[in-house]
Amino acid sequence: MRIILLGAPGSGKGTQAEKIVNHYKINHISTGDLLRAEVAANTELGVQAKAIMDAGGLVSDDIVLGMIEKRLQEDTAQGFMLDGFPRTLPQAQSLDAMLTQLGQPIDIVIFFDVDYGEIMQRLLARKRADDTEATIRKRLEVYEAQTAPLIDYYKAKGNLRTVQGVGEVEAIAQRIYQILDDIR
Ligand code: AP5
Numbered sequence: 001m002r003i004i005l006l007g008a009p010g011s012g013k014g015t016q017a018e019k020i021v022n023h024y025k026i027n028h029i030s031t032g033d034l035l036r037a038e039v040a041a042n043t044e045l046g047v048q049a050k051a052i053m054d055a056g057g058l059v060s061d062d063i064v065l066g067m068i069e070k071r072l073q074e075d076t077a078q079g080f081m082l083d084g085f086p087r088t089l090p091q092a093q094s095l096d097a098m099l100t101q102l103g104q105p106i107d108i109v110i111f112f113d114v115d116y117g118e119i120m121q122r123l124l125a126r127k128r129a130d131d132t133e134a135t136i137r138k139r140l141e142v143y144e145a146q147t148a149p150l151i152d153y154y155k156a157k158g159n160l161r162t163v164q165g166v167g168e169v170e171a172i173a174q175r176i177y178q179i180l181d182d183i184r
Helices: 013-024 031-039 044-054 061-071 091-101 116-126 131-147 149-157 169-183
Strands: 001-007 027-030 081-084 108-113 160-164
Touching: 001 013, 001 061, 001 149, 013 081, 013 169, 027 031, 027 061, 031 044, 031 061, 031 081, 044 061, 044 169, 091 149, 108 149, 108 169, 116 131, 131 149, 149 160, 160 169
Parallel strands: 001 081, 001 108, 027 081, 108 160
Antiparallel strands: none
């Protein structure tokens, strides 16, 4: 099973990703987690990425694609779930090319539908380094301009499914399992 989780910052991708990987035993690939690991290890890439992440911007496509390509070539035979990637049209197009080459096309894209008022409340309550009010606003602007167009991109491919992302975490997980059980 090969899945993409698509949605605004704070829409619950990471929370549901944890449940999905436990339920279906597939690999979880989160570009946010990969970048935070680089920051924590104080690598050159991490130092560059930290400033961008703290300001609510997007790390360059080249850096992110390099990380993803490496990860996809590792242990993805059992299937994988991409969380926080792709986030721009060039990332989506490059991903398509990589997966075509690997013979592992995406089965389904789950889009988390959550309004921005709810997102602001969730993220202000969480208090991650990039969860200040100004940074969240910037992340939402960047999402709107660069990531939201991917909804139409995947709709046109015919594999986008929308999940209402508000309510109990477990209830949302059940909605997702219903969709994923159909493609298993
Ligand atoms: P990333 O880590 O991907 O952050 P994000 O997309 O902004 O996502 P979040 O982790 O904030 O939200 P989420 O949707 O995972 O929600 P979560 O489950 O955590 O990226 C961070 C940065 O890295 C980016 O800003 C960018 O700079 C860089 N980056 C990453 N990928 C990149 C890429 N591909 N290209 C370029 N740059 C990239 O939930 C949020 C909160 O809500 C939690 O506290 C949670 O407990 C709570 N919550 C979850 N579900 C519910 C619910 N149903 N009800 C109430 N609360 C809930």
